[in-house]
Amino acid sequence: MNLHSFLLMRHELVLIAIMLIVLIAELATKDNRKSIIAPLALVLFGIHTVIGFLPMESGTLFGGMFNATPINNIMKNILNIGVLIILFQTQKTFDSELNRGKVSEYFIVLFSTLIGMFYMISAGDFLMFYIGLEIATIPLAALAAFNRHENKSAEAGIKLLLSSTLSSGILLYGLSMLYAANGSLFFTDLMHGTYTITSLHTLTLIFFFAGMAFKISLVPFHLWAADVYEGAPVNVTSYLSVISKGSAVFIFTVVLYTVFKNYAETWQPMMYIIAIFTMLVGNLFALRQNNLKRFLAFSSIAQAGFLLLGIIAGSAVGMATVIYYVLVYVFSNLAAFGVVSMIESHTGKTTISDLNGFYRTNPKLSLALMLALFSLAGIPPVAGFFGKFFLFTAVASVNTTPYHILLLIALLNTIISLYYYLMPVKAMFINKNESPIAYFKSDVFAKIGLSISLTGMVVVGFVSSIYEEILKFCFGL
């Protein structure tokens, strides 16, 4: 190890340093000074995010197990931005009596999942991939159960733990078969190996696919999502639905485009069917939700279905649109969650019908939520429009009839989704209410978080160089 290799792993190493600093701060501060820890973690993470954007070289470490490539770096930066916004939104949670004693735990657990995701994204080998995945998953259960004084939160933790263990088991089984079939776990070996595709190879693919589908909550592996999202504290829900899902989508795309490159004719039809069902089921269930968190949970299932449209295209454009859409989704969904968490922390209200007449008392927050929902629905001028349009372009680029049909189904799904995204808008702006949620002043951190999300939502759409920059490093099948 020399300095050069440190620089290649800067995301991970800086994050570990931050974890240690937070831990030391916890030990070094007196009980009445603990409130400094959360802002400290925020500031440190802000520095970390900035460091991520500094130019860097690419290379490999550990004999090819760890890749530092420009596209990995972009993915990590996107996740960093998301986590930074979430940290802004989280600050107020630690004011409450029940959470005051476990501030540093929260950040250490959160950062360790992020490290796991980074290793997963950078993996050049399935062993590294699996270790990263586990580091990312198991602490998440602890986060979901963070409000342990609430039954629902504890239940969410257990549900997440059990279902992700199951999916990891399936995934691991697939990987073991992969090793049996190929004799190697390195991505490059698997990619360039010359072999005929046997049914064992196909089975490997199916197990891997199922395992990842759990993580991304694709239909029919989505059943855990709604309960966990509803039970977990709202900031953890946003972490799960944006960061955790985003990282899984990234690595899923990369693995399918490299390792399972030669199997494209097998996984594309699978994904075709699953994309249709994921969009449809997510949308149809979201129609009937009244709880805001469940509503966003099902909407995020449907959004994952739309993401598959980019992956299925199998081209560099497809990959770029997926990454771009995740970036858009990070900003939009976190803006929506930001407003939801503000409402919940100030008033305890959690349903769409509670929002009735919200615009008359809190116009700014209503507008923010409206823009976020419009972005999720894909309506201009916010970035969601560009994201969706490019995903559709990626599908249409295949230019054959089955893909046109897929596109048509996806388009019809956007109409269904528009209906339910308009529901909260209708509640806030149109519905009359004698006693709407009273005006409240939100804390400055949450406001900054929301402003970052909203700015991102506008900038990412109109500034074309962001997309071009992503595309530069993408590759196709």
Added chain:
Amino acid sequence: MDILSLFVVVPILTMVGILFTKGLKGTRTVAAVGMGVQLVMAFNLLYQYFAERAKDTVSEMLFRVDYLWFESFNIHYSVGVDGIAVAMILLTSIVVFAGIFSSWKTEDLPREFFIALLLLASGVFGFFISIDLFTMFLFYELAVIPMYLLIGLWGSGNKEYSAMKLTLMLMGGSALLILGLLGLYFNSAPDGGALTFNILEIAKVSIPHDVQMFFFPFLFVGFGVLGALFPFHTWSPDGHASAPTAVSMLHAGVLMKLGGYGCFRVAMYLLPDAAQEMGWLFLILTTVSIVYGAFGAIAQKDLKYINAYSSVSHCGMVIFALLMMNKTAMDGAILQMISHGLMTALFFALIGMIYGRTHTRNIYEMGGLMRIMPFISVAYVIAGLASLGLPGLSGFVAEMTIFVGSFQHQDVFHRVCTILACSAIVVTAVYILRVVGILLFGPVRNKEFETLPDAKWYEKVSMVTLIIAIVAIGVAPLWLSDMIRESLTPIVDKLTAAAIN
């Protein structure tokens, strides 16, 4: 800043200006000033266009500006106008200007109302100046989505249902459009080369026949939904009936024209072979629109529903004439868009004024309004006469041109359609005169109405603006019709070439 982009920038600046105002008075003043500037700019554009056209008779589009936006998709911000677009911009500025004055008394959330209205307007302007299909589509959606809040929040009656129905149906149309537009994009370079969203570039290539046949219905129906093509028109009566006055004006007057405009500028111009081959199917549908809309209007008692159905009939006439695919008929179609835009905006403005006074829109509950509010009533008669095609008003010019053009087809099918459509004019006369008779003449049915006031100054501004435009086109139509005719040449040439093949 170029002369065309200003049409999008001024409404946006006006919106920003409104953010700094307080209360209804400041808001409406800023909005009126902004749209007054826009109106002046539109006339200036017209003047400049004639000057420029006299010098440059070759270019299809004038005032071209082009910036590269998304390089890898070859998406440009590309604007330019021909005579048709200039005419539509003029129409839009007039209607928006009149619309601002019709909403002079919006007490509930005035700032939000005017911002949403201006957002809609900027979408419409952006649509008409766009040459790039991507930005065109972006502006199209931008124009549609504020309708939801405008109807849902400031509307009347069953407004939540209507707002949702309208939004979902129009967005459904735009979903079909995306498929069609992407189909065009990926076939825009059949001989290799860069794919493009630019209308003028795509018009140069000949897209393979089977591709045309596949994508034409998506594009035509996608735009047709907004143009109230039967059977996709059902959002229109409900939407118009529930919308507040200015929104009905803008919607029927301008937004529905986006549908007709898109039908020929995108669907028929870029896919001419398919237009020739599948035109008959849509011709039947539009004939149904015309006749059904007219009979639908007879059956209604609610003033707004009457006008909404009459809009279905008149907008059907637009697409009907477009599908005749000769210069005269298509010229008539554009004239009909403008004429209908003006008179229907006038109608909705007047209905808003009457409803604001009597609080009913049922014609049988009113009567003898001519004695109570003569100004409004006379304006109503003028709008009615324009609608049924009286010479000297804009409706006559448009319909006459349409039917002269339509009769140029010799075959039985086109003849039958034309005669059926023609007969709808008689029905139009029936429902217009019936309303005028019941509403304006005869005894005053409700004694409480005796004391109602006549038009206020701001209402007069709104009415007079529209009436002047209607009469001007009716009396001196040739400058307009020649400007349109000239710009139709490349489109009709392409369609004719396709017919010979």
